[in-house]
Amino acid sequence: VKDNMKILVTGAAGFIGSNLCRYLLNDCSHSVVAVDSLTYAGNLASLDDLRSDDRFIFVAASICHEDAMKGIFETQQPDAVMHLAAESHVDRSIDGPDEFIQTNIVGTYKLLQISRNYFESLEASRKEVFRFHHISTDEVYGSLEPDAPAFSEKTPYDPHSPYSASKAASDHLVRAWCDTYGLPVVLTNCSNNYGPYQFPEKLIPVVILKAIRGEPIPVYGKGENIRDWLYVRDHVRALELVLTKGHVGETYNIGGDNEQRNIDLVNMVCKILDEVSPPIQNGLSIDSYSELITFVKDRPGHDMRYAIDASKIKQGLGWAPEEDFASGFRKTISWYLENEAWWKEILSGNYQLSRQGLS
Template sequence: MKKILVTGGAGFIGSALCRYIVDQTQDTVLNLDKLTYAGNLQSLNSIASSDRYQFVQADICDAQAVTKALTEFQPDVVMHLAAESHVDRSIDGPAAFIQTNIVGTYTLLECCRAYWQQLDADKKQAFRFHHISTDEVYGDLHGTEDLFTETTPYEPSSPYSASKASSDHLVRAWHRTYGFPVLVTNCSNNYGPYHFPEKLIPLMILNALAGKPLPVYGKGEQIRDWLYVEDHARALYTVVTQGAVGQTYNIGGHNEKKNIDVVRSICALLEELVPEKPAGLKQYSDLITYVTDRPGHDFRYAIDASKIERELGWTPQESFESGLRKTVEWFVLHRDSWLARN
């Protein structure tokens, strides 16, 4: 049984990870989260009463608070997910991304390194710092067959992806310079229940249910690889418990889809699940609205996840079709509370 400190555990991916650890393992979790606009403690209701789950509201930029959490909880593992993560927000206001994703990661690294250095020999040998990142650090792919591998050069396009690339470099530097035992993962686009409705899939579901326009950038030809969030949580736990120190693992869903095709698939599912539409609407796809493309918009992301499959035996369990159906069904079931957040 391990003690795992998760930063950003009230976020979309972090909450899925916390639920997975409590539900599927014997480990204990401390969720350290600042509770920004995207943090949602309701996503943790199912485990909130567990004696293997704790929550502390704190900012990773607050060294005193982080040190206190480390000292009191005495983790064997730190899994770092706390981050600002929305590209459009990073374009409108990059300062928060620099502060949280770069300064916050530096602060967390230094606090964790100090904690690690005072551990006894066995605990020091077993300790792991797992940094969870994104495939957006690689930039975009221009060919139709190219894939991001763990050695693809970094070429970030947005303030968000540049800040995540910076944090990746810091983590690897702390490993090389100080011998700090790190693991890094870079994942493709996640989707699933509890997703904050600024992101493509939940935004389209909730807008459609409300009879609002479905804004699609450009012609919607951008391609993304989609990863169901519960598959990702399982992959993260696999990496932190079985992965080799200093290694990077790409995590993908093997589901490349054009944005416009994702939106059309959502509309088709809603036609089946919620045939009674807002007044005057004939079909959900009538709400699709093409808008001016975002600045520096990457065209295609696609992950080569063969390393994690080959070395650690992980593969996604959900197809895009099965995962999307589960996601749409969940938002339909919980639409009243989530429409209020949209």
């Protein structure tokens, strides 16, 4: 597989998509056709620094819109697809599952059909190179008992939320298109990511932004649920590796061996914040941000524990996470403190004005 591919990235204006585009352009020699329908979670500001690169183009389109997507394949002639576009937030899937079914299942189905027709039209040498990389989640495997072994690629699927069920359905579709139609696919299932450009509805940005604004920090239930945290740059490094070196038809689990109870993680973030941006500096009359922690009603069907066994990608492709847990969180906290304009535009809703005039 080539190391200078033209890669169509769906969901490019989201958290992982924007970090991936940055990595593909700045740390590798690929070109990027960035596609995103700019839902509430998509933000053109997350791609600002990439727009002057002539190897980068952005197209506003939904993966559910067949004509638009066909047009992109015909005009751009990508060497590969990295499919990240999705509705991604579990709480939203509980409140309103419809868009999760539409984008995550129907949208993936439509993208598979277009990719398959496109793949079949390619000449043999380009067929060798083409890959459809489906980016998925560890949540498809369900919830682990406290001392159960971590999820491997062989763990049976057992999703519980509308989000994870819709991602599980999309994983099955992708494998079916490989087995039935010969579409050369690779799949990855990753644990919880953290890092720059994460939308402020997910736990880590919620904690940072609530804390510095002096608002209650909501912790669901007793805060005992466990997640396995990976710095987003380590995830996107793994994605590029799987795209270029992974075996067709295979799935790779990605995770950082970093299991944390939510309450411990929230306390750790508060402690780092106490050091780098003390409450008094933000006009607050508390000694520690941890005083803002508030236990709230639990998420329905809240999975207790996720943990990833990443030995296949480590042994098979030589990947290992580079970012140390504590330093990754420090970097993330600094990024939010230094990039107020990015999140203030989101909190005010102004970021959505940037999409006006885009079809």
